[in-house]
Amino acid sequence: MYNNLTYAKSGVNIRSADKIVRFISKITSKQNKNNKNNIGNFGSISKIPSKLKKVHLVASTDGVGTKIEIANELNKFDTIGIDLVAMSVNDILVQGGKPFIFLDYISINKIQQKKLRDILKGINLGCKISNCELVGGETAEMPGTYSKGKFDIAGFCVGLVERNKILNKKNIKEGDLVVAIPSSGLHSNGFSLVRYLLNKKKINYKRNRKLRKWLLEPTKIYVKEITKLIDLKLINACAHITGGGIKDNLSRIIPKNKCANIDLGKIKIKKIFSWLKKNKIDESEMLKTFNCGVGFIIIIKKTKFNKIKKFFNKNYSPYIIGEIINGQSKVLLNGKINW
Numbered sequence: 001m002y003n004n005l006t007y008a009k010s011g012v013n014i015r016s017a018d019k020i021v022r023f024i025s026k027i028t029s030k031q032n033k034n035n036k037n038n039i040g041n042f043g044s045i046s047k048i049p050s051k052l053k054k055v056h057l058v059a060s061t062d063g064v065g066t067k068i069e070i071a072n073e074l075n076k077f078d079t080i081g082i083d084l085v086a087m088s089v090n091d092i093l094v095q096g097g098k099p100f101i102f103l104d105y106i107s108i109n110k111i112q113q114k115k116l117r118d119i120l121k122g123i124n125l126g127c128k129i130s131n132c133e134l135v136g137g138e139t140a141e142m143p144g145t146y147s148k149g150k151f152d153i154a155g156f157c158v159g160l161v162e163r164n165k166i167l168n169k170k171n172i173k174e175g176d177l178v179v180a181i182p183s184s185g186l187h188s189n190g191f192s193l194v195r196y197l198l199n200k201k202k203i204n205y206k207r208n209r210k211l212r213k214w215l216l217e218p219t220k221i222y223v224k225e226i227t228k229l230i231d232l233k234l235i236n237a238c239a240h241i242t243g244g245g246i247k248d249n250l251s252r253i254i255p256k257n258k259c260a261n262i263d264l265g266k267i268k269i270k271k272i273f274s275w276l277k278k279n280k281i282d283e284s285e286m287l288k289t290f291n292c293g294v295g296f297i298i299i300i301k302k303t304k305f306n307k308i309k310k311f312f313n314k315n316y317s318p319y320i321i322g323e324i325i326n327g328q329s330k331v332l333l334n335g336k337i338n339w
Helices: 014-028 067-074 080-094 113-130 191-200 209-216 223-231 245-251 271-278 283-289 302-309
Strands: 055-063 098-108 133-141 151-162 177-182 237-240 258-263 294-300 319-326 331-334
Touching: 014 113, 055 080, 067 080, 067 151, 067 191, 067 209, 080 098, 080 113, 080 151, 080 223, 080 237, 080 294, 098 113, 098 223, 113 133, 113 151, 113 223, 177 258, 177 302, 209 271, 223 294, 237 245, 245 258, 245 283, 245 294, 245 331, 271 283, 294 302, 294 319
Parallel strands: 098 133, 258 331
Antiparallel strands: 055 151, 098 151, 177 294, 177 319, 237 294, 258 319
């Protein structure tokens, strides 16, 4: 005779999921003052600020890739939520948008309260830094799909931009400066290659304090600085440097018959990238896989450079790496990086 079958016996604990919903509602209550009923509802409702004129929506979705495997190995989950928010909100900036609302999706083998709470604290902090609201999401317990301890996260952001503030590649002119804004480190790209190197060389990063910090350093969120520059109309265009590196991402915003002429020798390399290069990763592979220390690029008029510098602290001080010239190749990489 069979005992009664239940959802819990299949590996899904609804009560545990309900605890997570209550936790999210609690940590977001201060930020979501105008939309307190969104968390736990079937859908979120957010009022578009009335002061905005001819507003457009900008949407972006992303994840953090295999960086979550590093978090799992180190049993540290309080920063990858920041990464998740950063990957989407930084993309929103490229069109001139300001992050407005954010939703997350977490799928996991079995709900572990501490792990999920740490992830969600990071997501909430990322939203706070980005000045947007965490208005909802989904936590899916999926036994059988994920092996023990495994999980994945994804995020979705909607931003707002007034028509006259939309950044367009047509604004880019010959003589404009290409300005680098430093990354905080690896951000959330290239971790499959990083993990391959660590495994191939049998590097025990769990016992290396410096490596642990480098590997889980959260992605820099550029919202505070870039939105100010957008409001003051100091930017002609910008690019978020993610997978594909400087060349691939910068190429996406360069107009026809214009070229971003980049001097690689001017790039200020972060220590993690020097370490990776020393561990036998080819330079061309480094450039197309990692940001190599440049997390964001803005294109501005020459006369604006000194003015924009005051909006950044010393850790993220912008510096010139090239200029816009006439040409058929959208991006030219010249010189050699000082690894």
